[in-house]
Amino acid sequence: MNIASVIVDVAVRQTDRPFDYSIPDMWREVIQPGMRVIVPFGPRHVQGFVLSVKEEPESRKLKPIVEPMDIVPVLNEELLMLADWLTKESLCFKISALQVMLPAAMKAKYSKHIRTTGEAPLSPQMQTFLNGREEAPWEEASEAGLLPDVRKGVKDGSLDVIYAVRSKGRKKTVRMVKCVLPEAKLQEVIQSMPKNAIKQKEALQTFCGKEGEWLPLHETGISSAVARAIIQKEYVTEKQEEVYRDPLAGRTFTPDQPLLLTDIQQKAINPILEKIHEAAAQPFLLHGVTGSGKTEIYLQSISEVLAKGKEAIVLVPEISLTPQMTDRFKKRFGSEVAVLHSGLSTGEKYDEWRKISRKEVKVVVGARSAVFAPFENIGLIIIDEEHETSYKQEENPRYHARDVAIRRAQFYSCPVILGSATPSLESYARAQKGVYTLLTLDQRVNDRPLPTVDIIDMREELREGNRSMFSRDLFEKIKDRIEKGEQAVLFLNKRGYSSFIMCRDCGFVPECPNCDVSMTYHRHRHQLKCHYCGHEDTAPDKCPECQSEHIRHFGTGTQKVEEELLKLLPEARIIRMDVDTTGTKGAHERLLKQFGNKEADILLGTQMIAKGLDFPDITLVGVLSADTMLHLPDFRASEKTFQLLTQVSGRAGRHQLPGEVVIQTYTPEHYSIQLAADQHYGAFYEQEMMTRKMGGYPPFYYLALITVSHEEAIVASAEAAKIVANIKPELSPAAVILGPVASPISRINNRYRWQCLIKYKREPKLGETLKHVLEHYAKQGKSNGLMVSVDIHPYVLM
Ligand SMILES: Nc1ncnc2c1ncn2[C@@H]1O[C@H](COP(=O)(O)OP(=O)(O)OP(=O)(O)O)[C@@H](O)[C@H]1O
């Protein structure tokens, strides 16, 4: 093959297609599709991905590939096809689709150098600057104010500008040493060494009885100076050995055995096992209440897959990718497991990825991007907590891991398990239609009861003179748990604070008259605004419902909760988990371990404690503020509230001791709170589907969000209007276009943002139309400062 089609690492629309390069003779056997290569592009060298290779009679004049960056392909054929699909589905650049599949360490790092050519004399300035060096970094010349001289040098032929491309990640190596002397000879040498060579003698002693064995130098205790000496004397030889950075170093896992499944679990797993044996691509929705033993079903399904010599991918939301969760997989499958999450360093991620790529592991447990694990014989993909919105990537390529998983599973003819106690409406609706097979676990393991839930009306508390953030009921229960030596989890819903206003006396929250979403409060203008349709109002100083003056937007943080709790209960031992206390590496794990060891009575935290925790002595869960998310300007607000309340409640009473839950709220009558307390998913589903149907939202309609931004608000709004005018004729009359309106976050980095939301059912021309829009603006892009983005199936409408 003498020609390669390459996608170059230049993300603009004009380059969003393969370019042909000739393959130099010496690499004709080497270069294959899926490899990264360095190619010339304009004056520079850039990274590129080979999509295909072909043989052509040498008539075209093509630039040659500079060199390959890999010796084996890093993307297999399936992943290359997947990138194609991803580009079409999410309207992204091909290069972004290719790069998202690889660890960050494999992204190209570019550097620029100046180098002497020796073909013409250097200017005196350059001579002084280079001071005998052949090469210097471009930045250094730039800082020295020498760029004009560099330019002259390039012109007169004395200098070259060199563009270098490297991978960011480095393989880690350790220095290994081995004694080359036979045992007897070694003893002889030690004996004959001069008395003062104590260190060298000691060093050689280490090799006694280790003939022919390679030892890691750092484990021998030999200093590098001494090592150098005995290597020089040719007693010892050395080599560099590649090692993996082990993110779990120092942790041990006691292997565990599969549990005997309960009848309910058995009934749920059977259809999965059947599809594994048939090798059939079938998505399952595993709807199991909290503590119903979903994880055990995952584990046993994976065992079956491994027994067939295939591989499995398990996706877990970042936030619940806790040590507790990963341990369960490590215990069952030991060194067959690789773990990928954002807590790993770039190097550690790279190493885990290479283990997968080299087929040294069979199971990957990881966050969203692990869906691209480079396995080639996938037998099962599992998405735990499938309703989590973090499975959608909010930057290009804007993909949803669920869609990618189902796509890959089709290719490999294998089942997908989507698991959740609170499935997304979209998935449950698909299961109702039979697109996914529904499996239900409606009871906790061994008939442990679900916790009892009390809803506390915080308006009532206020009326009766309790101004604290703890209701009397919750406070009494916390005290009781501390006395009994049991544990409590206090959950503060941080998301959504400070964006809406609420009456503290009656719970009234101003809503948009047209949209059924709460209005967003703008403090600087004291205004309320709907971010779906643009409706505006001044913020009331008195509650329109009850005339109370206690209507304001309020907020509180975990730290404040901790302080107040300590004032009331000085003896309470509290572990606080939020972004502040978990910022450092391993902090998350350490805090949970302390809690598990019962070094604290109360675990106080935000979203990050809502999921995955399984501690036997948690008998109380308190939700301090159930409403905060309810009033976000988001049609999924009720769904998110229901899911979160159900999840947190599920942390209580999972083992022998029964659990209790207290939910504090200002809107106790809201159906998502009522039904979460009843733990009645079915009823919530019915009610919420009705709301979505009336509002014309998913799963009844699909959405596409167009966002336009510019430094001047008027330009952004005018362009948004133009876009709407342009696409309208391309869509059927059934499609609805909302807006343009200012985005909820109306300015980011001094750019004003406007958006329009398209609701549609079937619009075959939509993808093409939106792509044209993107292309149109990409062409003008830089000159007029407009930025346009398109999010198909958006989850963040801000
Ligand atoms: N068949 C079984 N026999 C005995 N114990 C089991 C069985 N299956 C699961 N368990 C135990 O029950 C508890 C709950 O199970 P698991 O954590 O798998 O539930 P889950 O549905 O994944 O929970 P959640 O979604 O709430 O995190 C765990 O402590 C688990 O070890």
Ligand SMILES: [Zn+2]
């Ligand atoms: Zn009121």
Ligand SMILES: [Zn+2]
């Ligand atoms: Zn509105």
